Amino acid sequence: MLQGWVIILISGAYLGVLFAIAYYGDKRADAGRSIIANPYIYSLSLAVYATAWTFYGSVGRAASNGVGFLPIYIGPTLMMALWWVVMRKIIRISKMNRITSLADFIASRYGKSALLGGLVTIIAVVGIVPYISLQLKAISNSFEIIKSDNLEIIRAGQLGTVPILGDTAFYVAMLLATFSILFGTRHLDASERHEGLVAAIAFESLVKLLAFLAVGVFVTFGIYNGFGDLFGRAADHPKLAQLLNPFGGAAGSFASWAWLTFLSMLAIMFLPRQFQIAVVENVDENHLSKAMWLFPLYMLAINVFVLPIAFGGVMHFSNAPVDPDTFVLTLPMAERQEWLALLVYIGGLSAATGMVIVETIALSTMVCNDLVMPVLLRMKGLRLNESPDLSGLLLGIRRWAIVSILLLGYLYFRLAGEAYALVAIGLISFAAVAQFGPPIIGGIFWKGGTRMGALAGLSAGFAVWAYTLLLPSFAKSGWLPLSFIEQGPFGIALLKPLQLFGLEGLDQITHSLLWSMLANVGTFVTVSLVGHESAVEHSQASLFVDVFKRGGDTSGVHLWRGTASVEDLQALLGRFLGPERAHEAFVAYAQRRGALMPQHLEPDADMVHFAETQLAGAIGGASARIMVASVVKEEELTIEEVMGMLDEASQIIAYSHQLQQKSRELEEATAELRAANERLKELDRLKDDFVSTVSHELRTPLTSIRAFSEILHDNPGLDAGERGKFLNIIIKESERLTRLINQVLDLAKLESGKAEWHVSELDVREVIEDCINATSQLFRERNVRLETHLPAAVPLIVADRDRLVQVVINLLSNAVKFCNPKDGRVAISLHRHPDSLQVDVKDNGPGIGARDQVVIFEKFRQAGDNLTEKPQGTGLGLPISRQIVEHFGGRLWVESEPGKGATFSFTLPLAASRAGAAGAAAEKAA
Amino acid sequence: MITPGIKGQQLVAVFLLGCLFFNYPLLSLFNQSGTVFGVPVLYAYLFLAWGVVIGLLALVIERR
Numbered sequence: 001m002l003q004g005w006v007i008i009l010i011s012g013a014y015l016g017v018l019f020a021i022a023y024y025g026d027k028r029a030d031a032g033r034s035i036i037a038n039p040y041i042y043s044l045s046l047a048v049y050a051t052a053w054t055f056y057g058s059v060g061r062a063a064s065n066g067v068g069f070l071p072i073y074i075g076p077t078l079m080m081a082l083w084w085v086v087m088r089k090i091i092r093i094s095k096m097n098r099i100t101s102l103a104d105f106i107a108s109r110y111g112k113s114a115l116l117g118g119l120v121t122i123i124a125v126v127g128i129v130p131y132i133s134l135q136l137k138a139i140s141n142s143f144e145i146i147k148s149d150n151l152e153i154i155r156a157g158q159l160g161t162v163p164i165l166g167d168t169a170f171y172v173a174m175l176l177a178t179f180s181i182l183f184g185t186r187h188l189d190a191s192e193r194h195e196g197l198v199a200a201i202a203f204e205s206l207v208k209l210l211a212f213l214a215v216g217v218f219v220t221f222g223i224y225n226g227f228g229d230l231f232g233r234a235a236d237h238p239k240l241a242q243l244l245n246p247f248g249g250a251a252g253s254f255a256s257w258a259w260l261t262f263l264s265m266l267a268i269m270f271l272p273r274q275f276q277i278a279v280v281e282n283v284d285e286n287h288l289s290k291a292m293w294l295f296p297l298y299m300l301a302i303n304v305f306v307l308p309i310a311f312g313g314v315m316h317f318s319n320a321p322v323d324p325d326t327f328v329l330t331l332p333m334a335e336r337q338e339w340l341a342l343l344v345y346i347g348g349l350s351a352a353t354g355m356v357i358v359e360t361i362a363l364s365t366m367v368c369n370d371l372v373m374p375v376l377l378r379m380k381g382l383r384l385n386e387s388p389d390l391s392g393l394l395l396g397i398r399r400w401a402i403v404s405i406l407l408l409g410y411l412y413f414r415l416a417g418e419a420y421a422l423v424a425i426g427l428i429s430f431a432a433v434a435q436f437g438p439p440i441i442g443g444i445f446w447k448g449g450t451r452m453g454a455l456a457g458l459s460a461g462f463a464v465w466a467y468t469l470l471l472p473s474f475a476k477s478g479w480l481p482l483s484f485i486e487q488g489p490f491g492i493a494l495l496k497p498l499q500l501f502g503l504e505g506l507d508q509i510t511h512s513l514l515w516s517m518l519a520n521v522g523t524f525v526t527v528s529l530v531g532h533e534s535a536v537e538h539s540q541a542s543l544f545v546d547v548f549k550r551g552g553d554t555s556g557v558h559l560w561r562g563t564a565s566v567e568d569l570q571a572l573l574g575r576f577l578g579p580e581r582a583h584e585a586f587v588a589y590a591q592r593r594g595a596l597m598p599q600h601l602e603p604d605a606d607m608v609h610f611a612e613t614q615l616a617g618a619i620g621g622a623s624a625r626i627m628v629a630s631v632v633k634e635e636e637l638t639i640e641e642v643m644g645m646l647d648e649a650s651q652i653i654a655y656s657h658q659l660q661q662k663s664r665e666l667e668e669a670t671a672e673l674r675a676a677n678e679r680l681k682e683l684d685r686l687k688d689d690f691v692s693t694v695s696h697e698l699r700t701p702l703t704s705i706r707a708f709s710e711i712l713h714d715n716p717g718l719d720a721g722e723r724g725k726f727l728n729i730i731i732k733e734s735e736r737l738t739r740l741i742n743q744v745l746d747l748a749k750l751e752s753g754k755a756e757w758h759v760s761e762l763d764v765r766e767v768i769e770d771c772i773n774a775t776s777q778l779f780r781e782r783n784v785r786l787e788t789h790l791p792a793a794v795p796l797i798v799a800d801r802d803r804l805v806q807v808v809i810n811l812l813s814n815a816v817k818f819c820n821p822k823d824g825r826v827a828i829s830l831h832r833h834p835d836s837l838q839v840d841v842k843d844n845g846p847g848i849g850a851r852d853q854v855v856i857f858e859k860f861r862q863a864g865d866n867l868t869e870k871p872q873g874t875g876l877g878l879p880i881s882r883q884i885v886e887h888f889g890g891r892l893w894v895e896s897e898p899g900k901g902a903t904f905s906f907t908l909p910l911a912a913s914r915a916g917a918a919g920a921a922a923e924k925a926a
Numbered sequence: 927m928i929t930p931g932i933k934g935q936q937l938v939a940v941f942l943l944g945c946l947f948f949n950y951p952l953l954s955l956f957n958q959s960g961t962v963f964g965v966p967v968l969y970a971y972l973f974l975a976w977g978v979v980i981g982l983l984a985l986v987i988e989r990r
Contacts, residue, residue, distance in 0.1 A: 074948050078944045081938070081979075082941050084933065229964070231969075257948075261948060292987055297980050
């Protein structure tokens with residue numbers, strides 16, 4: 001078998017390759033030509049999710065309960081579909097606020113609370129340390145197995161006898177600490193990105209996938225003859241047969257399957273290493289979309305051969321006490337495939353080291369920024385506020401954090417390593433980080449979540465997690481009496497940690513997750529709803545929740561008021577980032593705002609915010625806030641002032657509404673103006689028509705007068721009869737001309753409203769009788785009979801007597817003109833309506849066609865054809881009459897059918913009902 | 927390119943479909959003995975459904 005030194009040499013060489021890749025990645029990044037800026041590297045680096053737990057542990061779990069390991073990988077696949085909605089938002093928020101860790105994210109969301117950041121860090125460290133120790137255990141185990149050629153289970157008891165200095169795991173831990181320090185804390189960077197590291201992680205992901213696929217293919221097609229053969233034999237195996245239909249049996253209930261899926265959905269986002277890779281190390285938000293299907297594909301690929309290897313192992317080692325967790329390694333070894341076994345060992349090493357490195361870096365950032373720094377900065381005695389350069393201190397804290405976390409992991413491994421199988425430890429860590437789900441998911445979609453709510457929820461969830469998972473694991477490790485699990489604390493059965501409040505029938509993880517989520521979400525929501533948030537919390541909440549609405553623009557949203565100086569801010573930044581970096585950052589910022597040098601800028605809220613975000617990248621949001629506050633004389637905003645700002649904002653909204661209103665009114669006015677203009681044009685055209693018609697009408701009589709005058713003038717010898725006849729025509733035409741001119745003037749006066757009205761109360765009966773007398777001569781001449789139907793008495797009306805006479809005479813003379821020439825009959829009648837009087841003048845003439853009934857009321861228009869028939873009037877009588885009647889509030893109209901005569905009617909309102917209208921008309925006239 | 931809103935909705939739909947695939951009661955239909963091309967029904971179903979979900983994700987994301 002392989003010699004120990006060969007294995008050490010190859011392991012060292014492999015780690016050397018990793019160093020080289022990371023070094024190359026960092027060099028390229030410094031040169032500005034990133035090798036990780038593509039979605040494939042991003043997807044591969046996300047596969048840091050698959051740890052030694054996946055590499056070795058999945059097979060172990062599959063060997064005991066069939067498909068029970070799958071939810072851990074199906075959950076992330078489902079979650080990936082939601083990443084477009086959830087993770088894109090988290091990445092955008094983090095980039096805008098320079099968030100560099102989970103603790104920073106939660107602390108920033110809830111008003112940059114240092115307390116909350118510290119709590120998250122503690123939960124993360126407590127939850128993750130066992131998980132790290134699990135990786136160390138995997139590396140050490142696989143090394144021992146491959147070195148000693150001993151396939152059987154290595155007990156912790158055996159390892160415990162090895163002194164620390166002779167223990168592989170200890171050296172592995174220290175080697176990994178070195179790697180993490182070299183590539184994770186090389187220098188302080190505001191964005192906290194580690195390109196070389198990501199490149200190395202992506203490479204490791206590739207190696208572990210290839211190694212696992214290689215052993216899978218070897219087992220399935222080398223040892224057995226394909227899937228059919230393998231599964232066929234498994235069906236005959238007494239132990240495996242029951243694993244083929246595991247639900248309700250080995251894999252537990254459907255409920256625990258669903259809860260495991262849910263748990264891994266949260267884990268893929270909130271494990272510190274996943275957050276580090278997916279959010280902090282993300283180069284471009286758009287890489288997310290390809291990773292959303294490439295990463296699930298990776299997990300599908302790495303899981304295809306899990307069952308075949310597990311079944312193959314169980315059948316192969318049915319009589320030997322070999323730990324199923326090591327089947328991946330022991331199967332090739334048992335088949336004497338040394339190089340394949342070595343490849344598997346390297347694959348397992350990749351899986352474990354990748355996880356440990358990223359996890360410790362993520363945790364060290366959290367420990368430094370959210371646990372140690374806030375405390376140090378608050379200790380006035382240390383005078384940290386006056387130290388000129390703190391970047392060395394920051395790096396130092398992180399390096400010590402990395403070493404401490406790895407040592408803690410190693411310690412846990414030494415003390416409790418064998419208490420659980422790999423999978424059980426992994427799930428306990430998953431359940432711990434799942435507690436971050438409610439404050440983060442709630443925080444980015446719900447503005448109402450408060451700092452107190454998040455604190456209470458996290459504490460409650462963490463407490464329940466510790467009680468139902470962590471303490472029982474201590475008890476099983478022998479650190480607590482077993483009676484704690486079996487009888488409950490102090491013998492209280494209701495408080496048994498594995499059957500809390502008597503809830504039975506669930507597996508341990510489901511049970512713990514159910515209670516802790518209930519406590520977490522319940523407390524978070526309740527406390528948030530009951531309490532109220534401060535101004536800072538409120539502004540941070542809307543910054544996070546509405547991140548897409550702001551379109552990347554953070555200016556103008558800083559609720560800040562105070563005084564600062566540019567020099568102070570730059571010096572502050574210099575102390576953490578180094579003076580040169582700080583200077584560069586400030587110059588770039590000034591140029592972005594259109595100034596040559598930062599000194600030319602007013603140190604306003606925007607600049608303070610800029611400095612704070614830069615600082616947040618290096619030392620976390622909560623610490624950055626404390627530091628900035630130390631150089632800026634900030635006046636705390638009271639809630640009233642924030643309300644004032646909101647008022648201003650709502651006033652601006654109101655103004656803009658008013659503006660919209662005004663512009664709408666303007667548009668309406670424009671439309672009205674346009675209509676009025678159109679109407680004016682129309683009137684102008686009508687006036688032109690009128691003038692030309694009038695001149696035409698005037699010229700007709702004038703022409704005949706002139707013609708007959710010339711005849712008389714040129715022929716002095718004309719006989720007396722002829723002369724008298726011609727003179728008669730001249731007189732008649734002159735009269736017509738006069739009448740025409742009078743009427744035109746009359747109409748003009750009426751239309752322009754300049755007519756004089758002599759209004760008085762009058763009796764319409766009398767008016768009609770006067771008119772009949774005035775026209776009696778006309779009736780006699782034409783031999784037309786007139787019938788009158790007048791009531792004995794009617795109420796008085798208010799009108800101009802002469803004008804009314806004009807109307808009635810006009811109607812009567814029209815009736816005489818157009819009635820039947822042989823048997824002419826005209827009837828005039830007067831009726832009383834409730835509020836008006838109606839006068840009808842009926843003739844028995846040829847009647848008026850429907851078309852002409854409208855036309856006759858227009859100026860110079862008469863019924864019939866003007867061109868062929870001789871006009872029988874001026875064509876102005878009816879328009880004038882209508883004007884007069886309408887002036888007094890009445891109506892003039894005609895009813896007629898051709899051949900049946902015509903009836904002209906008009907109404908006039910009674911004096912009482914017209915009083916109001918008359919008043920209005922008088923006002924108008926005035 | 928599809929608008930982000932539509933894309934988001936399609937992805938949520940894929941998520942819901944996945945939830946349906948990998949939960950009771952659909953899962954219980956395949957929790958039975960028998961094989962498809964030598965592979966137990968339940969395993970064949972799980973990996974097939976998994977592949978379908980990934981395929982749908984790729985389809986939604988890569989379609990322009």
